[in-house]
Amino acid sequence: MSESENASGKMQVSDDVTIELRGVHKWYGQFHVLKDINLNVHRGERIVICGPSGSGKSTMIRCINRLEEHQQGRIIVDGTELTDDVKHIDQVRREVGMVFQHFNLFPHLTVLENCCLAPIWVRKMPRREAEAAAMKYLEKVKIPEQAKKYPGQLSGGQQQRVAIARSLCMNPNIMLFDEPTSALDPEMIKEVLDTMIELAESGMTMLCVTHEMGFAKTVANRVIFMDGGEIIEENEPNEFFNNPRSDRTKLFLSQILQH
């Protein structure tokens, strides 16, 4: 994708903040995983998060849909603050889709049933309507012909695209991706990234933990580098890759760009 397309993508970003993390801390027992995380994500913004293993990337994005609980600070998603209140949590989860490294499709349900389940049981959508919507998204991720198969019968790349479609069926405003391509064989990475790029072009707010630097350069508005539970550096992709400010960022980039 060329520079200008990327620039036009950036114009869709609006001023209103859709995710706000303020002074977020988290501990696992004695272990301080997240240290004073401050982050504002604007509607339509695409953010790529990278950093060495164990730096807290997964933990941070999993706090956004409360798969992990933070212990200090505030997280506000689409105007709803995440507290112990189950109603707030449900509210946020309905607006936030998530794609996992290991797909986490439901193996006992067909692809179509995987996609329809949440719309039917959470959004109370009539089955017929839910199936029609699911087929639309399966077409979007280019596997409508697999609808009647079980996840175990698909390749990794196909499964991950089903997982993306399943999240989209809930019509989320925000999508979280936690290393969506790192469990895939190289030849399947591209098909998933293409799907994600298409999604980015449609104006979805996205937070992706990924080491696919090509993807970061093409679609991200901002790249965030984390290490030791802190946000060390954040910048727009060109600056981030060409002029990293911190030494730790430089070290990390030199390591991953070698490959």
Place this chain on the structure above:
Amino acid sequence: MTEHTPHPDLAPPASAVGFVGWLRSNLFSSPWNTVLSLFSIYILYLAIPPIISWAFLESTWIGDTREACADTAGACWVFVKVRMDQFMYGFYPESEYWRINLAFGLLIVLGIPLFIKRFQHKGKLAAFILVFYPIIAFQLFSGGNFGLEHVETSRWGGLSLTLVLAGVGIVASLPLGVVLALGRRSQMPIVKSVCVVFIEFWRGVPLITVLFMSSVMLPLFLPEGTNFDKLLRAMIGIALFQSAYMAEVVRGGLAAIPKGQYEAAEALGLSYWKSMGLIILPQALKLVIPGIVNTFIALFKDTTLVLIIGLFDLLAIIQQAFADPDWLGFSIEGYVFAASIFWIFCFGMSRYSMALEKKLHTGHAR
């Protein structure tokens, strides 16, 4: 250079296919294997012919008195034949047998559509059977309404009582076990400890004790005059006892479901009960079908213990028939008959579970 002419496909060597091939690769593939095979064949040769000759060739089927068997070397099935009604229905009045037949016939008729592939409303039918069938069956068995003569539970017996005990035990212990298993994995400390204590208590005591306590001790604690049916107490005892085992089987299944499944369900906004009911339990129960059926089979056979509290299940009523002065000395026939009936039901459950596992298999697990 010669021209290449392809050979026609050769048939595989005779020694690799057919019966001989099968024998060769399965029974006589190595010297040790051959020794084992020959030894097993010898044992079978020793055991099978006498059994067949006792049970069939030299046995007596015709007649209805002891004299019919006077000069047979084999089994006297006449004993089982003349007692058959009692073995099936216990001391239930003979004129009312049709009620029991109707109750079981109804269950079979209602159940058949569940096994027909094209039948659409399986869920609704199953719910109907679970909710209404017990009421209908109880009315038929017990009577007292609709002009049916009342038959006390103490007169129920034989195979029909065994099936009632096992049926109630199975239907009650599975859901109870699921709830206990979920409770044991709960984050809520009180729920969790209640479930742990319950499970460990019931697993720690022998079923005989449970039945004995329910029939002898419980009435001592209950206020005088409360009459709490003995059969009902036995059923409750069996259901609670087996539910503790079931809970542990189901817990094993729950623990085997990857964390990602819970997370994906949560991330989609499914509530706890919905994610359990739609995502986790269907997978967990499928994983532990062998364990569940194992518990069912154990439960089915454990119903024979009710004889110690004076209920006449199939085994008890057969044993009771040995005491008949007219038919002394036919206990082998009686026990063989009891064993065959139990075997048929247990083997049936086992085969059904295998078929179910195969049917529910949806490709390799990720």
